[in-house]
Amino acid sequence: MAHVVTENCINCKHTDCVEVCPVDCFHEGPNFLVIDPDECIDCTLCVEECPVDAIYPEGEVPAEQSLFVLLNAELARQWPVISVKIPAPDDAAQWDGKPGKRDLLIR
Numbered sequence: 001m002a003h004v005v006t007e008n009c010i011n012c013k014h015t016d017c018v019e020v021c022p023v024d025c026f027h028e029g030p031n032f033l034v035i036d037p038d039e040c041i042d043c044t045l046c047v048e049e050c051p052v053d054a055i056y057p058e059g060e061v062p063a064e065q066s067l068f069v070l071l072n073a074e075l076a077r078q079w080p081v082i083s084v085k086i087p088a089p090d091d092a093a094q095w096d097g098k099p100g101k102r103d104l105l106i107r
């Protein structure tokens with residue numbers, strides 16, 4: 001099992017999560033972060049850090065978000081590690097909870 005970043009991270013990208021991860025398993029894309037499932041040790045620390053509640057244990061990912069399980073594994077192989085918080089996008093607040101954000105994912 002691993003933890004999984006889901007749709008609500010897209011265009012929010014607060015990066016509070018990366019600061020607490022003891023094994024540096026977050027990887028950064030242009031408007032989304034993913035967790036490398038081979039590195040995550042399920043410590044759960046990142047879950048509470050995300051201001052938009054985008055992170056779930058793999059076994060609790062909502063059914064309509066299930067594609068993000070494989071997407072985290074796939075994109076973690078392509079994107080660089082991020083372990084230091086960076087400023088969120090200026091318009092992050094307006095994207096919280098917006099439906100259909102998966103179509104806006106930039107790879």
Ligand code: SF4
Binds near residue numbers: 020044047
């Ligand atoms: Fe990192 Fe722990 Fe979150 Fe896994 S559960 S991504 S190890 S902070």
Ligand code: F3S
Binds near residue numbers: 010
């Ligand atoms: Fe995304 Fe939440 Fe981390 S918005 S970058 S999962 S703190």
